[in-house]
Amino acid sequence: MASLRCFLRSGKKAVTAVLRREFHGTPPAAVQVTVRDALNQAMDEELERDERVFLLGEEVAQYDGAYKVSRGLWKKYGDKRIIDTPITEMGFAGIAVGAAMAGLRPICEFMTFNFSMQAIDQVINSAAKTYYMSAGLQSVPIVFRGPNGASAGVAAQHSQCFAAWYGHCPGLKVVSPWSAEDARGLLKSAIRDDNPVVFLENELMYGVPFEMSEEVQSKDFLIPIGKAKIERQGTHITLVSHSRMVSLCLDAAAVLAKEGIECEVINMRTIRPLDAEAIETSIMKTNHLVTVEGGWPQFGIGAEILARIMEGPAFNYLDSPAVRVTGVDIPMPYAKILEDNSVPQIKDIIFSIKKTLNV
Amino acid sequence: SRKMTVGARVVVSARTYADFTPQASFDIKKCDVHKLEEGPPLQAVLTREEGLQYYRTMQTIRRMELKADQLYKQKIIRGFCHLYDGQEACAVGIEAGINLSDHLITAYRAHGYTLTRGGTVREIMAELTGRRGGIAKGKGGSMHMYTKHFYGGNGIVGAQVPLGAGVALACKYLGKNELCVCLYGDGAANQGQIFETYNMASLWKLPCIFICENNKYGMGTSVERAAASTDYYKRGDFIPGLRVDGMDVLCVREATKLAAEHCRSGKGPILMELQTYRYHGHSMSDPGISYRTRDEIQEVRSKSDPISMLKDRMLSNNMASVEELKEIDVEVRKEIEDAAQFATTDPEPPLDDLCNHIFYNDPPMEVRGTNPWTKLKSIS
Numbered sequence: 202m203a204s205l206r207c208f209l210r211s212g213k214k215a216v217t218a219v220l221r222r223e224f225h226g227t228p229p230a231a232v233q234v235t236v237r238d239a240l241n242q243a244m245d246e247e248l249e250r251d252e253r254v255f256l257l258g259e260e261v262a263q264y265d266g267a268y269k270v271s272r273g274l275w276k277k278y279g280d281k282r283i284i285d286t287p288i289t290e291m292g293f294a295g296i297a298v299g300a301a302m303a304g305l306r307p308i309c310e311f312m313t314f315n316f317s318m319q320a321i322d323q324v325i326n327s328a329a330k331t332y333y334m335s336a337g338l339q340s341v342p343i344v345f346r347g348p349n350g351a352s353a354g355v356a357a358q359h360s361q362c363f364a365a366w367y368g369h370c371p372g373l374k375v376v377s378p379w380s381a382e383d384a385r386g387l388l389k390s391a392i393r394d395d396n397p398v399v400f401l402e403n404e405l406m407y408g409v410p411f412e413m414s415e416e417v418q419s420k421d422f423l424i425p426i427g428k429a430k431i432e433r434q435g436t437h438i439t440l441v442s443h444s445r446m447v448s449l450c451l452d453a454a455a456v457l458a459k460e461g462i463e464c465e466v467i468n469m470r471t472i473r474p475l476d477a478e479a480i481e482t483s484i485m486k487t488n489h490l491v492t493v494e495g496g497w498p499q500f501g502i503g504a505e506i507l508a509r510i511m512e513g514p515a516f517n518y519l520d521s522p523a524v525r526v527t528g529v530d531i532p533m534p535y536a537k538i539l540e541d542n543s544v545p546q547i548k549d550i551i552f553s554i555k556k557t558l559n560v
Numbered sequence: 561s562r563k564m565t566v567g568a569r570v571v572v573s574a575r576t577y578a579d580f581t582p583q584a585s586f587d588i589k590k591c592d593v594h595k596l597e598e599g600p601p602l603q604a605v606l607t608r609e610e611g612l613q614y615y616r617t618m619q620t621i622r623r624m625e626l627k628a629d630q631l632y633k634q635k636i637i638r639g640f641c642h643l644y645d646g647q648e649a650c651a652v653g654i655e656a657g658i659n660l661s662d663h664l665i666t667a668y669r670a671h672g673y674t675l676t677r678g679g680t681v682r683e684i685m686a687e688l689t690g691r692r693g694g695i696a697k698g699k700g701g702s703m704h705m706y707t708k709h710f711y712g713g714n715g716i717v718g719a720q721v722p723l724g725a726g727v728a729l730a731c732k733y734l735g736k737n738e739l740c741v742c743l744y745g746d747g748a749a750n751q752g753q754i755f756e757t758y759n760m761a762s763l764w765k766l767p768c769i770f771i772c773e774n775n776k777y778g779m780g781t782s783v784e785r786a787a788a789s790t791d792y793y794k795r796g797d798f799i800p801g802l803r804v805d806g807m808d809v810l811c812v813r814e815a816t817k818l819a820a821e822h823c824r825s826g827k828g829p830i831l832m833e834l835q836t837y838r839y840h841g842h843s844m845s846d847p848g849i850s851y852r853t854r855d856e857i858q859e860v861r862s863k864s865d866p867i868s869m870l871k872d873r874m875l876s877n878n879m880a881s882v883e884e885l886k887e888i889d890v891e892v893r894k895e896i897e898d899a900a901q902f903a904t905t906d907p908e909p910p911l912d913d914l915c916n917h918i919f920y921n922d923p924p925m926e927v928r929g930t931n932p933w934t935k936l937k938s939i940s
Contacts, residue, residue: 255733287759287760287763289753289756289760291722291752291753291756292725292753292757292759292760293722293756293760294722295722295723295726295753295757296722296723296725296726296729296757297726298722298723298726299722299723299724299725299728299729300729300733302711302723302726302727303663303726303727303740304730305734322716323719323722323723326715326716326719327714327719327723332918332919332920333918334696334699334704334712335699335700335704335917336696336697336699336700336916336917338696338706338707339706339711339712340920342920372919374919395919395921395922396919396922474925
């Protein structure tokens, strides 16, 4: 399996390598692509592939996207397919769901998932539940996407992680990409999926470049929803994470490798349906588990993973209780020193690993 | 003349006696207008064929709802049940003004629309009783019924309005000259998301007919106690509006035709307020007399009943005979009885259907049961 090289990015400014899009001839060999560009290219290709796909949200068209994720798309596809909305989440999310019910394939962008709370009724009650309530008469092929979780200095109302909230609901698929390859393959899969998909991006990852192989660059490269990926093989302990925290896990693993501790790092990729099997298989090898997430601890992603491990075959393979590393159970503060100490740092992961391994 | 379907059948009167009037022109109430040059014409032409169809459909809705009332009191229907009797002219009049290829969405008082949009009494009643022969296989219930181009049946007040505008967006996007009728009540009319929708529908000129069914009460709250402005037809502000006598099926039809023409000509959305009345309380758990008097209900029944109004018009213009209409009543009653029989004897859904229909077009998957050892199967 090709391994991805990543730069140490926690605590340091990310180097942004913005690639110009000249891909429509023969793709070159492996290239460096940022998460932002991977998302942009995925949307571009899917817009081209299927006329029913369209994008709506605040600033997605003429502004090129609040975070420039949709840069160039309006220029290429025009008003019909890239639609700027007023600041009315409940309204435009509902409109997007209705359009999906009537045969289109909308991508509904929330500027951040914090604002999706205004529209959450449409996501859950109108989108997620409808196929079931109608006993298969009415499907809703929609993607809700946008940045999720903590950013930098945006304080409490703009920093919440919604993975657990959306992950709770049947009828939704919830996806949380980490790398550029994840972003590309999962967004394409999400757009092609005939069901409502919540696609949780991360603002701090947008500018991070990753190597992308030729295979990944191909127009039909898809990553299946519901399958985790082992980013780093290891034997002593299993680390399970999603989104930006995968970077921290890999960084922690690199540090610990020097001390002879080999961590297996699993990138969940999908929150719902959760790939419990991948985690169980890993635990049966390593006998130890630490989950790492940016969100709050109570009723969170780690809580669910630990509960499943308790209930499943891997429990008997644990040599010590599984633990969670999470965001601190507080609204996000503003001051940098406080903010830095509100989310897991590499040292917190290392500390938890060593406690679990009793070293 | 327009063909109406009741359920899946096309209903055409079998008898055309030589001495019946084939069609007549009726005065209809003038509509108040808002930002519109002209309202609908003050006269409507009704053919004998149309009259019989409207009569049959309204009577079917009426009898179906009354049967649902009975079944609910016998505890054969449970949960929520919001009945439509009194408002029949709205559903039937609207359908007469659009095509089945158009789209429609409403809130939870939806049984009448499920019928006019192509559902059968049988599958509607079996859905109310939660049986496998129900229109949603028993998994939706009263508030979640769907047919082609009919998007329910929606339980969250107001949420259906942005959805309807989304359907209209798809109509415009796909260029098929279809429109979406998007209904809500006087209670929902104060919802913020509706104003958000007015804004976007207007900005983007979506082919959407917003229709407020004003039956004077949002649950137990009269319109005067809920809305600072009860001129619901004006609440769209920049959207042209008209206020319509919702008890007169012809008035509703003519207004709908005007509204449909407006949308199809690319002018964007339009708003209709239908002034109507529900005989039942808000739902079966509301007797409906704590916030209004029995006298008021009786007055509407005797002076403005939509079915009586149509019947009187047809009889006094020799467009049908008393016997003929009675025969329709008998046929309708039989249809309802048969449907109720089916709805009470059809078995409940099989337990292995419990976890199906989570995702569309997906391979089978496992769903956790109530405990870790129970793994249930789910197929698309």
